[in-house]
Amino acid sequence: MRRGMATHLTDALNALIIRMINLSFLRMRVIRLTHLLAVLALGSLPLFLIACGQTPLLYDVAVHPATITPNADGMDDVARIAYKLGHSANLSIYLVDQAGAKHYFRQERRRSPGAYQVDFSGVVGGRMLPDGRYTWVVEAVGDDGTVQQAQGELLIRDADTLLPELQGFSVYPKVFTPNQDGKHDRVTINYYLNKPADVSVYFIGADGTKYPIAEKERDVKPGEPGLHMYDYDGGVDLGADPPPDGNYIVRAEAVDRVGNRTVVTDTVTIQDGGRPRADIVQARVDFYNPETGDKVVPLGGTLAFTLTVENFGQVPIRTTGPDSGTHYRSDENFNTKGFYQSPGAWRVGIDYEGNPGYPYPYRWALGHLDQLEAREIDGQTFYYLLPGQRAVITGSIQIVDVPAKKDVIYFWAGLIHEEVAIEPFNHYVDPQQIAIGF
Numbered sequence: 001m002r003r004g005m006a007t008h009l010t011d012a013l014n015a016l017i018i019r020m021i022n023l024s025f026l027r028m029r030v031i032r033l034t035h036l037l038a039v040l041a042l043g044s045l046p047l048f049l050i051a052c053g054q055t056p057l058l059y060d061v062a063v064h065p066a067t068i069t070p071n072a073d074g075m076d077d078v079a080r081i082a083y084k085l086g087h088s089a090n091l092s093i094y095l096v097d098q099a100g101a102k103h104y105f106r107q108e109r110r111r112s113p114g115a116y117q118v119d120f121s122g123v124v125g126g127r128m129l130p131d132g133r134y135t136w137v138v139e140a141v142g143d144d145g146t147v148q149q150a151q152g153e154l155l156i157r158d159a160d161t162l163l164p165e166l167q168g169f170s171v172y173p174k175v176f177t178p179n180q181d182g183k184h185d186r187v188t189i190n191y192y193l194n195k196p197a198d199v200s201v202y203f204i205g206a207d208g209t210k211y212p213i214a215e216k217e218r219d220v221k222p223g224e225p226g227l228h229m230y231d232y233d234g235g236v237d238l239g240a241d242p243p244p245d246g247n248y249i250v251r252a253e254a255v256d257r258v259g260n261r262t263v264v265t266d267t268v269t270i271q272d273g274g275r276p277r278a279d280i281v282q283a284r285v286d287f288y289n290p291e292t293g294d295k296v297v298p299l300g301g302t303l304a305f306t307l308t309v310e311n312f313g314q315v316p317i318r319t320t321g322p323d324s325g326t327h328y329r330s331d332e333n334f335n336t337k338g339f340y341q342s343p344g345a346w347r348v349g350i351d352y353e354g355n356p357g358y359p360y361p362y363r364w365a366l367g368h369l370d371q372l373e374a375r376e377i378d379g380q381t382f383y384y385l386l387p388g389q390r391a392v393i394t395g396s397i398q399i400v401d402v403p404a405k406k407d408v409i410y411f412w413a414g415l416i417h418e419e420v421a422i423e424p425f426n427h428y429v430d431p432q433q434i435a436i437g438f
């Protein structure tokens with residue numbers, strides 16, 4: 001009975017050792033000794049220790065080749081550092097230069113038992129070490145405080161020590177308002193790159209969130225030496241919400257082909273960021289002849305309208321004149337009134353069936369400018385309808401010629417975000433037939 005049990009244990013032990021050897025081949029890992037100890041505590045321990053021996057903390061350390069030329073030409077650019085750990089350890093790899101200074105490639109990294117390899121390209125802390133003769137050291141500190149080291153010589157030649165530079169790195173303006181009002185909607189980032197390198201640029205928010213910024217397509221391709229430009233609108237033009245209002249770090253990081261790294265930073269502030277949203281309330285327009293109150297306008301008479309606009313978004317929307325209440329003759333338009341299109345401004349427009357010219361030739365501000373919020377931007381005054389605010393807009397057009405060869409013509413309203421868009425729900429709003437008597 002005793003003998004049978006011992007045989008059984010020996011078989012189990014053999015199976016385990018075979019499995020361990022397979023595993024260490026397959027995964028290049030050394031099985032934890034403690035697991036085996038637990039299994040073998042029944043009495044076969046001395047046999048096992050004789051069979052396997054004590055595993056050293058650090059062993060089979062090799063660095064190859066002994067000379068590297070880290071210049072990204074594909075020849076001997078890196079040295080492979082290989083080592084094995086028999087136990088968990090804190091591991092360091094460093095180079096000692098001829099002046100005795102230590103350059104840490106890895107410092108006190110926690111490592112499980114196993115086989116490791118890592119390529120060393122001559123770069124420590126983002127900078128290429130200069131040409132010279134170095135001593136490499138691989139050092140393991142076990143959990144019991146045991147220190148084991150291996151060392152050898154490494155020669156560095158033809159090292160590319162030229163750092164990538166982001167010359168003239170600039171961020172402008174320092175405060176931007178990504179809200180499509182045509183004022184400071186974008187931020188421009190520029191730099192001159194002195195050598196080929198991968199460059200990433202991003203905003204970092206106060207909470208650490210990163211917002212990557214895409215490079216503008218230009219003749220100089222990303223990563224090539226030359227002048228690079230980034231033009232960022234917070235994503236608003238593609239219908240996204242911009243990063244939240246606040247202060248950001250603008251960080252640009254360049255890494256060249258051998259691993260030299262340069263980081264530059266600046267700051268930027270986002271204010272009043274967001275997608276502008278506004279509509280004509282209930283999509284309702286009240287058209288009428290102010291003389292009679294009905295929808296019949298004799299030639300030479302006047303068509304008037306009233307409607308309400310609401311800013312239902314999170315950001316102020318900008319508007320421009322002429323004021324609500326302004327009277328047009330039908331042969332006039334917003335240009336002849338001296339109020340040209342203003343990119344990013346919102347205005348109410350009236351259009352009609354058979355209009356041969358520019359859409360919405362008659363336009364009005366979202367209320368009276370002197371009743372709106374005035375803001376000074378770059379020395380000029382601009383006018384805003386604030387989030388949640390409504391404005392009643394009125395206007396009138398004297399019909400001095402026949403718009404179409406019909407006596408009943410459709411008129412409608414629109415809410416125009418000039419040189420940005422007219423949302424479908426703000427276009428062709430509440431068309432109504434007006435009888436033109438002639």
Ligand SMILES: [Ca+2]
Nearest residue numbers: 069071075077
């Ligand atoms: Ca090389």
Ligand SMILES: [Ca+2]
Nearest residue numbers: 177183184185
């Ligand atoms: Ca803006």
